[in-house]
Amino acid sequence: MDPKQLINHNTKKAITAMNILSTFGVNRSGFNRLLATRIYQQFIRPMMEYGLAITTTTQQSLNKLESTQSTCLRRIYGAHNRSSTRIMRHLTNTPSMIERLHSQQLKHCFLSTLQTMWLIAPTDIEDTNKRPDYVVNICEHYRYAYTTCYGEIKNGAATNMNQILDFYRLCLFTKGGTEGHNLDKVLCFQTVGVKFYVMICPCSTIKTIIELDTITTPGIQKD
Numbered sequence: 001m002d003p004k005q006l007i008n009h010n011t012k013k014a015i016t017a018m019n020i021l022s023t024f025g026v027n028r029s030g031f032n033r034l035l036a037t038r039i040y041q042q043f044i045r046p047m048m049e050y051g052l053a054i055t056t057t058t059q060q061s062l063n064k065l066e067s068t069q070s071t072c073l074r075r076i077y078g079a080h081n082r083s084s085t086r087i088m089r090h091l092t093n094t095p096s097m098i099e100r101l102h103s104q105q106l107k108h109c110f111l112s113t114l115q116t117m118w119l120i121a122p123t124d125i126e127d128t129n130k131r132p133d134y135v136v137n138i139c140e141h142y143r144y145a146y147t148t149c150y151g152e153i154k155n156g157a158a159t160n161m162n163q164i165l166d167f168y169r170l171c172l173f174t175k176g177g178t179e180g181h182n183l184d185k186v187l188c189f190q191t192v193g194v195k196f197y198v199m200i201c202p203c204s205t206i207k208t209i210i211e212l213d214t215i216t217t218p219g220i221q222k223d
Contacts, residue, residue, distance in 0.1 A: 006051050007061040011068040014047040018072045028078030036076045037092040044072055045100070052101050053108035054142065065097040109139050132173050134189075146181035150174055150188040166190055170197065175207055 018026070021043070026036045048065055070085040077088055089096065095103075134151030137144055150173040152166035167190060174186040174197075188209075189196045196212040 003055045003057060003061060006055055007057070007064055010048045010050055011064055014044050014068055015071065017047060018044050018075060022075060027075060033076055034092055037073070037088075037094060040072050040076065041094065045069070048097065049100060049104055053104040057101065062098055062101070065101075069094075069097050109142055132169070136187075146183065147177050148183075148186060150177065150186070151191065152189075153191045163190070171209055174209065178207065 018040070021039065022030075025031045026039050030036065031039070048068060073079075073085045073088045073094070074081065074083060079085075079088070088094070132150045133153040134149075135147050136149035137147050139145055150170055152170055154162060154166060158166075170188045170190060174188050177183060177186045187196070196214075197209050
């Protein structure tokens with residue numbers, strides 16, 4: 001659907017629903033203002049937010065969303081059509097629609113990253129040797145762009161050989177990350193006596209991995 005048509009459809013649907021709820025007490029003389037605003041946030045605002053996370057919005061569309069929310073809040077407070085809603089939003093902790101848009105986009109990006117990580121999860125034990133235990137993926141325009149951090153996780157019973165192999169795997173993963181996405185540095189860590197490293201590429205042919213810090217988990221309360 002065209003973004004403009006989507007916004008028009010959402011706002012029209014929200015106003016229609018608000019008109020219906022007004023007859024059931026979501027108005028100045030009905031429920032108290034805090035409860036009425038909570039009803040608006042739970043039932044009306046989601047109608048306006050439908051599809052926003054994956055829609056390219058213009059300033060005109062954002063203004064229409066803000067105007068629709070202001071209309072609903074004025075209906076709850078019984079305010080004049082041109083009165084400011086800033087105090088109303090402050091009293092009821094109601095964010096602007098621009099803030100809600102950014103929140104929805106961040107949630108969508110986060111959930112998309114989780115879904116991607118789930119889809120690439122190893123299907124058998126042997127496949128785990130080909131993947132890191134932990135990654136931090138960066139998404140641009142809701143699509144995977146590159147990885148900025150790799151981690152290998154082992155419990156305290158890991159042998160020295162296992163720790164060495166994990167460190168070697170980290171070097172391979174970070175090397176692939178810098179070369180595959182043209183990055184000048186990538187962070188990695190190892191959880192046995194948690195050690196943090198960073199791989200730096202001073203030039204196109206040399207890659208250096210440097211230990212940044214080691215964190216020791218306290219074993220007793222006084223530590």
